Amino acid sequence: MSQTSAGTEGNASYGRKPFKRSASHFADRITADGRDGWPVEAGRYRLVVSRACPWASRVLVSRRLLGLEEALSLAVTDPIQDDRSWRFTLDPDGRDPVLGIRFLHEAYDARESDYPGGVSVPAIVDVPSGKLVTNDYQRITLDLATEWTELHRPGAPDLYPEARREEIDEVVEGVYRDVNNGVYRAGFASDQQEYEQAYEGVFRRLGWVSERLRGQRYLVGDTITEADIRLFTTLVRFDAVYHGHFKCNRYKLTEDPVLWGYVRDLYQTPGFGDTVDFDHIKRHYYEVHTGINPTGIVPVGPDLSGWLTPHGREELGGRPFGDGTPPGPPPAGEEIPAVGRP
Ligand SMILES: N[C@@H](CCC(=O)N[C@@H](CS)C(=O)NCC(=O)O)C(=O)O
Numbered sequence: 001m002s003q004t005s006a007g008t009e010g011n012a013s014y015g016r017k018p019f020k021r022s023a024s025h026f027a028d029r030i031t032a033d034g035r036d037g038w039p040v041e042a043g044r045y046r047l048v049v050s051r052a053c054p055w056a057s058r059v060l061v062s063r064r065l066l067g068l069e070e071a072l073s074l075a076v077t078d079p080i081q082d083d084r085s086w087r088f089t090l091d092p093d094g095r096d097p098v099l100g101i102r103f104l105h106e107a108y109d110a111r112e113s114d115y116p117g118g119v120s121v122p123a124i125v126d127v128p129s130g131k132l133v134t135n136d137y138q139r140i141t142l143d144l145a146t147e148w149t150e151l152h153r154p155g156a157p158d159l160y161p162e163a164r165r166e167e168i169d170e171v172v173e174g175v176y177r178d179v180n181n182g183v184y185r186a187g188f189a190s191d192q193q194e195y196e197q198a199y200e201g202v203f204r205r206l207g208w209v210s211e212r213l214r215g216q217r218y219l220v221g222d223t224i225t226e227a228d229i230r231l232f233t234t235l236v237r238f239d240a241v242y243h244g245h246f247k248c249n250r251y252k253l254t255e256d257p258v259l260w261g262y263v264r265d266l267y268q269t270p271g272f273g274d275t276v277d278f279d280h281i282k283r284h285y286y287e288v289h290t291g292i293n294p295t296g297i298v299p300v301g302p303d304l305s306g307w308l309t310p311h312g313r314e315e316l317g318g319r320p321f322g323d324g325t326p327p328g329p330p331p332a333g334e335e336i337p338a339v340g341r342p
Contacts, residue, residue, distance in 0.1 A: 019188040025117045027136040031147045042071040048123040051277040052079040052284030054233040055137035056122035061229045062141040064271035067153020069331045079280035085119040107132040155325035171227045178205035180234050187246025203250045210258045217318030235263040239302050241285040264311040270326040304339040
């Protein structure tokens with residue numbers, strides 16, 4: 001497996017140069033009015049994810065919370081890429097049964113022949129044409145929340161409430177820079193100084209977040225929003241991969257009572273933990289990033305038995321789904337074995 005293709009995250013690079021995440025290449029939007037040529041339509045699009053990927057996992061959570069599972073079908077890749085990037089080797093005959101393709105790059109190529117950029121998840125593919133529509137991971141969840149409303153389930157929460165957008169945008173910007181992407185900058189740093197700067201940023205922001213969450217159940221307002229989804233997908237990976245593999249080891253999440261309570265609270269909320277596959281997460285990071293883990297050995301720990309233990313954060317109040325309701329169980333075929341159950 002080549003380090004430069006399979007070992008990079010999206011179009012980002014690591015190695016001798018400072019780690020830099022490049023802009024997503026296909027940024028068309030699927031909207032209610034179809035202004036980019038891609039109208040919201042039940043059954044038309046297929047979401048392609050790796051359950052290992054934190055950016056793709058945001059979309060998995062939003063899709064569950066909003067009840068879009070029927071409207072937007074799901075393809076899950078093998079957590080291990082090869083030189084041809086993401087593969088559908090978990091499916092019979094190694095082919096996605098709906099798109100009929102073996103590699104995600106085929107959808108990129110259908111959109112733009114000889115596409116030279118990186119192939120990344122999350123990706124949304126137009127089923128009738130087989131063309132990639134978007135891999136804009138910063139936009140997809142916002143559009144599911146605000147453009148796909150007609151197809152939301154009854155009782156779906158408002159994940160991007162108008163009155164709170166400014167505050168959500170501000171919180172997610174700092175969380176992205178220092179935490180979501182900060183752990184990657186630490187892990188793929190090419191020199192000591194770059195690593196230490198990223199490391200300081202990670203823990204400065206985690207300290208800020210922990211302080212904020214001491215007295216309030218969710219990051220913004222008293223309901224679950226986009227901000228919680230984005231923080232969750234990094235926190236849920238923290239002890240399993242970022243602490244060791246990416247050297248973000250000032251402390252483990254389990255050592256910060258507030259953050260550990262917060263992430264367990266979300267994990268136990270329908271739509272969050274039921275999208276998390278620790279096996280895919282660990283195998284992807286430790287096997288694929290051969291530059292920082294040359295043996296490819298996947299650690300056995302950490303012990304996952306604490307994830308379903310009581311967190312006590314109900315005492316802070318909060319209305320997880322606002323005026324809405326929690327989603328039902330994941331659809332058939334999308335269930336993940338729960339961790340921490342005897
Ligand atoms: N699309 C974005 C972010 C999404 C992203 O980085 N996804 C990773 C997985 S977490 C990916 O698909 N990387 C491609 C690869 O490693 O082959 C980017 O280009 O930076």
